Amino acid sequence: MTDFINTSASRSLENAVQDHFIPAEAPWSGIVRKGQTIRIEDSYGQQAIDTLFYRADDFAERYSNQDTMRTQGGAYIGTGTKIISNEGNVMLVMIADSCGRHDTSAGACSCESNTVRFGHGTKYLHACRDNFVLEVSRHGMSKRDIVPNINFFMNVPIKPNGEMTIVDGISAPGDYVELVAEMDVLCVISNCPQINNPCNGFDPTPIRVLIWDGED
Amino acid sequence: MMHVRRSPEEIAANRQRYEEHQKKGLEFAPKTLPAPSPLPAPAIEAAAIIHQETIPGGWYWSTALKRGEALRIDQGEGASTVALVAWNATDTSERLNLVDTVKVQWTTSLGKGRVIFSDMGRVMFSLIEDSSGAHDCLMGGSTEASNATKYPGAKLRNTRDNLVLAAGKLGLTRRDIPAILNLFAPVRVDDDGGFHWRGKLSNSGDYAELRAEMDMIVGFSNCPHPLDPDPVYAPKPVIVTRFRAGAPAVDDLARTATAEALRGFENNASMLA
Ligand SMILES: [Zn+2]
Numbered sequence: 443m444t445d446f447i448n449t450s451a452s453r454s455l456e457n458a459v460q461d462h463f464i465p466a467e468a469p470w471s472g473i474v475r476k477g478q479t480i481r482i483e484d485s486y487g488q489q490a491i492d493t494l495f496y497r498a499d500d501f502a503e504r505y506s507n508q509d510t511m512r513t514q515g516g517a518y519i520g521t522g523t524k525i526i527s528n529e530g531n532v533m534l535v536m537i538a539d540s541c542g543r544h545d546t547s548a549g550a551c552s553c554e555s556n557t558v559r560f561g562h563g564t565k566y567l568h569a570c571r572d573n574f575v576l577e578v579s580r581h582g583m584s585k586r587d588i589v590p591n592i593n594f595f596m597n598v599p600i601k602p603n604g605e606m607t608i609v610d611g612i613s614a615p616g617d618y619v620e621l622v623a624e625m626d627v628l629c630v631i632s633n634c635p636q637i638n639n640p641c642n643g644f645d646p647t648p649i650r651v652l653i654w655d656g657e658d
Numbered sequence: 659m660m661h662v663r664r665s666p667e668e669i670a671a672n673r674q675r676y677e678e679h680q681k682k683g684l685e686f687a688p689k690t691l692p693a694p695s696p697l698p699a700p701a702i703e704a705a706a707i708i709h710q711e712t713i714p715g716g717w718y719w720s721t722a723l724k725r726g727e728a729l730r731i732d733q734g735e736g737a738s739t740v741a742l743v744a745w746n747a748t749d750t751s752e753r754l755n756l757v758d759t760v761k762v763q764w765t766t767s768l769g770k771g772r773v774i775f776s777d778m779g780r781v782m783f784s785l786i787e788d789s790s791g792a793h794d795c796l797m798g799g800s801t802e803a804s805n806a807t808k809y810p811g812a813k814l815r816n817t818r819d820n821l822v823l824a825a826g827k828l829g830l831t832r833r834d835i836p837a838i839l840n841l842f843a844p845v846r847v848d849d850d851g852g853f854h855w856r857g858k859l860s861n862s863g864d865y866a867e868l869r870a871e872m873d874m875i876v877g878f879s880n881c882p883h884p885l886d887p888d889p890v891y892a893p894k895p896v897i898v899t900r901f902r903a904g905a906p907a908v909d910d911l912a913r914t915a916t917a918e919a920l921r922g923f924e925n926n927a928s929m930l931a
Binding site: 511558644 | 672
């Protein structure tokens with residue numbers, strides 16, 4: 443874990459309105475108001491952070507990986523990426539990224555897909571989909587509301603022939619992304635517990651979430 | 659803040675196992691997948707046909723589909739893209755899951771011999787015939803906004819609205835619409851992640867056959883793909899034929915080609931037991 447890195451004079455540790463440590467393998471959710479900025483920090487490095495967004499006053503409007511990729515014309519998420527909903531609205535904009543590689547094509551791990559990828563012996567392991575189901579259930583949602591997510595700091599290169607594999611993450615301790623909300627959103631995070639692939643170096647670690655008010 | 663690291667031995671063992679899976683997945687073990695299916699498509703035996711539907715350009719359709727039946731989706735008159743979504747008939751919370759489909763099969767490129775997974779680690783469809791391999795799991799379908807950008811001044815039908823309509827008539831809502839598989843959309847990704855339309859992958863009269871591996875409801879939208887370079891909105895009709903596919907052989911390609919499909923079908927079997 444490294445020290446706090448300033449990206450703007452208006453965003454210091456002292457003036458954050460929320461500051462959450464999310465243990466290894468755990469879920470988290472919280473509201474980010476329009477104009478607020480959320481920083482998601484990979485505190486120890488090489489940790490995949492599975493994230494979903496829902497419009498705070500209408501959960502039927504939610505993050506859409508396909509609309510996001512199509513709108514920006516490419517498969518990866520980075521500075522300047524508009525996070526687009528299933529209704530075509532901009533939910534957030536990524537304004538800072540110290541890592542440079544984030545995935546939204548490969549989805550969240552689940553007990554069920556683990557059996558397919560790694561063998562039936564991996565069925566009874568913590569998984570992001572279980573984290574998501576638990577966390578969205580606190581907001582009146584269910585499995586049907588779990589959609590393809592963003593995997594911050596997960597490295598999933600896609601080759602021109604379609605080949606796609608999860609490879610070692612490139613994030614260093616303290617790497618972060620910052621997103622400014624264009625509407626009130628519910629942010630739901632699963633701090634990925636996967637120990638069968640290199641998305642988090644086979645060793646899940648804690649992360650940190652900070653939220654700041656807008657500058658107005 | 660404490661963090662108990664896993665032991666170097668545990669990490670090394672897991673990495674070794676991942677790399678073994680990865681090698682098999684990328685090197686097409688146990689089976690090399692075949693070349694695309696031949697054109698033109700052979701006739702389907704009349705007695706096997708249950709229903710045939712022609713979806714006009716710009717429109718949508720949905721159908722029930724029983725395990726062991728198949729759909730032939732045929733471009734008929736030439737280039738068009740067909741958006742496809744699917745739900746388990748007895749539990750619609752189980753649905754098409756493209757992120758798992760591409761992740762567990764180590765590729766975003768689908769073709770003959772590949773399978774399409776649900777979110778529950780089960781196989782929904784086997785791609786039993788496919789003349790192009792030119793399908794898109796990444797970009798989704800057209801929307802009112804994408805049409806407005808591409809065809810300024812015109813009010814045209816789009817896939818998003820079509821699927822809201824299809825889902826609505828099945829008692830489902832926009833909460834239930836999964837990410838979309840685009841059949842006959844030759845989208846590929848360059849080294850920087852940018853999308854490209856590789857028209858050379860497509861042929862006039864392309865077709866694909868998807869065998870149902872569970873009882874399902876399937877929804878379609880027949881609208882131009884957002885990346886389709888044709889500046890004119892003129893989607894052709896597509897012909898969808900629902901037919902009895904017959905029992906899969908012991909050496910059924912989709913069931914035996916990859917270790918991942920084998921385990922997926924084992925999950926299907928446990929649902930049916
Ligand atoms: Zn995970």
